[in-house]
Amino acid sequence: MIDPQISEWISQLLRWVHVITAIAWIGSSFYFIHLDLSLKKREGLPPGVGGEAWQVHGGGFYNMRKYLVAPPEMPKELTWFKWESYSTWITGFFLIVWVYYLNAGLYTIDPAVRTLAPWQVPVIGLGGLALSWLVYEGLCRSPLGRNDVALGCVLFVYILAAAYAFTNVFSGRAAFLHTGAMIATWMSASVFFVIIPNQKKVVAELLAGRAPDPALGKQAKQRSTHNNYLTLPVLFLMLSNHYPLAWSSRYAVGIIGLVLIAGAIVRHFFNSRHADKGSPWWTWGVAAACIALAIWLSIIGKPGNANMADVQTGVTPATLTASFDEAVLTIQSRCSMCHAAEPVWDGIPVAPKGVRLDTPEEIARHAELVRVQAVLTHAMPPNNITEMTPDERKAVATWLAQKDAVLR
Template identity: 60%
Template sequence: MVMVFWEWLDMAVRWLHVIAGIAWIGSSFYFIALDLSLRKREGLPEGAGGEAWQVHGGGFYNMVKYMVAPARMPDQLTWFKWEAYTTWLSGVALLVLVYYLQAELYMIDAAVMALAPWTAVAISVGGLALGWVVYDLLCKSPLGRNDTVLALVGFVFLVAISYGFTLVFSGRGVYMQMGALIGTMMVANVFVIIIPNQRKVVADLIAGKQPDPKLGAQAKQRSLHNNYLTLPVIFVMISNHYPLAFASKWNWLILAIVLVMGALIRHFFNTKHKGGKEPWWTWGAAALGLTAIVWLSAQPATPVEEAKVPQGYEMAEVENVVLSRCSMCHAAEPLWEGITVAPKGVLLETPAQIRAHARAIEMQVVRSHAMPPGNITEIEAEERQLLAAWLAAGAPAW
C-alpha cells in the first residue's frame, strides 16, 4: 500500500508540474508576443508605449502597454507569478521524489564518479545555487548592457557547466540537473527581479512618485531570457524518454545544439510577432541542428566493430547477460527495492521476451548507456559488446 501511495504521489506531482508549466509557458509566450506586436498611435494615454488590438472568443480586446507605469494605480491589477512559482515548486518536489530519494539509481554512475547518495544530492543543490548566482552576476555586470554579448556568454556558461556535470553525474542525472538549473534561473528571474521590480513601481505609484524606468528595463531583459530558454527546458523535461539524447557520450553537445535551436525558433516567432520580415532561415538552421543531433546520437556508445565476443556464442549467453543485469527490474515480480512493476511493462525473463524487445535493448544498452540506470548492476563493457554483436546479427534465436 505504501508503494502504491508513492507511485500516485509521483503521478500527482508530475501532473501538477505539467499543468503549471503549461500555464507559465502560455502566459510567457503570450506577453512576449503582445509586447512585440504593440503599435504606437496618436491619442494614446500619457506614458503608453503602444497598443494592440486582438480578437478571441467572439470579442475584441484593446491592449495598451505603459512603458513604466500609468499615471495612477488601477483599482484592479492581476499579477502573473504563481504559474512560475508552482512550476518550480512542483519541479523541486519531483526532483526530490524521483532523483534525490533514488540518487543511486538515477543520478550516480560509478563509472563516472563513485558518489554517496548524499554527496550527489549536495553537489546538485550546490550546483543549482551557484548556477543562479553566476548567471545573476553576469546580468548585473557590464555585460548586461549588451543583450547579444550577454546571451553569448550565458550560452557558453550553460554549455560549460553541462559538460562539467558529465564528469560527476550519470547521463540522466546531467539532463535532470540542467533542466533544474535552467528552470531555477527562470523562476529566480521572476521571484528575485521581475516581481520585486514591479512591486517597487507599484509602491512609487501609490506614493505619488515617478517610477524608475530602469526597473522595467531590467525586468524586461530577464523576461526575454526566460522566453528564449523555454523551448530548451521543455526538451530537457521530455528527454528522460529519449536515451539517445541524455545517455549519449555527446549529451552535453546535444544540449548545446538544443539551446541554439530553441533560441532560433523563438527568434522566428518573436520577429513574426513584431511585424518584421520572417527569418525563415532559422528553420533551416534548426533543421541542420537536428541533423547534427541525429548524427551524434547515431555514434553507438558500444561500437559493434570493437566487440570482443567468444566464438560460437549462443542465445543462452545473451540471455544470461540480460537476466543478470536487467531482469531484477524487468520481471513479473521485480527484485529491486522500490520497484513494484516492471518499468514500462517490459519483461525480460525469457528468450522470446528478450528478442521481442531487441530494439529497446539496442537503444538503451548499446547505442546509449541509459540502462541499467547509473549502471547500477555493473554491466561490463564486454557484455554490452556481446549484445551489440547479437543485435548486429539480427537478434537471432539460434
C-alpha cells in the same frame, strides 16, 4: 519506508502537476512576449501608452494596451502573473528530490563517472543550482548586462561549462536534468527576485504620487526576454531523461550547445514575425542543421556499437539460436530483477514502462528497446547498477546483429 506502489503514485502525481504548471507558465510567457511585440502605436492613445493590440478569442474581442512605464493612477484590480512560475519551480524541486535524490543510486550516481555517497548528491545538485543563480545574477547586474548580445554569449558559455561539470559528477541522465534545472532556476528566480519586485516598486511609486524609474521595467524586460529564449532548450533537457541517445553520448555537452542554439533561433523567428519585422525563414534551416548535427554527435559518440559483433552473411538457424540463448541469459541475469512480472528490486513496484524481460518471448518482443537501451547506449541497467560487463553487452549485440542479418 514508503510502499513502492505509493511511491510510484507520488512520482506520477508530482510529474503531472509539474507539467500542468509548466504549461501555464510557458503559455503566459509566450503570450505576453507575443503581445509586447505586436503592440502598435496609434493616434488617439492616452499619454504614456506605448501601443495597443486588438485580439479575438473564444468569441470575444479584447483591446490590449501597454503603458511604457505605468498608468497615471493604479486600477482597483490588478492581476499578477507569478504563481505559474513559482508553482513550476516548486513542483520541479520536489520531483528532482523524489526521483534523483531519494533514488540517487538508481538514477544519479554513476560509478563509472564518479563514486558518490547518497548524501553528496543533493549537496552538489542544489549547491550547483544556487551557485549558478548567483553567477547569473552577478553577470546580469554587471556592466556586461548592458550589452544583451555580449551577455548572451557569456551565458551560453557558462551553461556549457556547468553542463560539463555536471557530466563529471553525475550520470548522463542526471547531468542533463540538472543543466535544465539550472536554467529553470534562473528563469523562476528572475521572476521572484527581479521581475515581480520591480513591478511592486513601480506600484509603490505610483501610490506615493511619484514617477516610477523606467530602469525598473527595462531590467525586468531583459530577464523576461532571457526566459523567452531559454524556454525551448529547457523543455528539451527536461524531457531528455526518457531518450538516452542524447545524454549518453560522449559529446553530450556539444549536443546541449546545439539545442540551445536551435531553441533560441526558433524563438527569434517567432519574435521577429510577431513584431512585424519579417519572417526570417533561414532560422528554421539553421535550427534543423543544429538538430541534425546533434543527432550525428549522438550516433558517433554513443558508448555502445550495434556492430560490435562480427556478423557473417551466412548466419544459420543454429548460430542465431545460440546467440539468442546467450543474450537471454545475460538479460535475465542483469535486467529482469526490475523488468519482470513481479520485480524484486527494492522500490520498483512494477516493470518500468511496462517492459518485461523475464522470458525469452518478452525479450524477443522488446528487442529494439534492448538495442537502444543496452547496446547503442548504456542507459540500462541504470548507471550499470547490476554491473553488466562489456562481454555481456557484446553477447546481446551479437544476437541483435545476427537477427538483423537473417531478416535482410
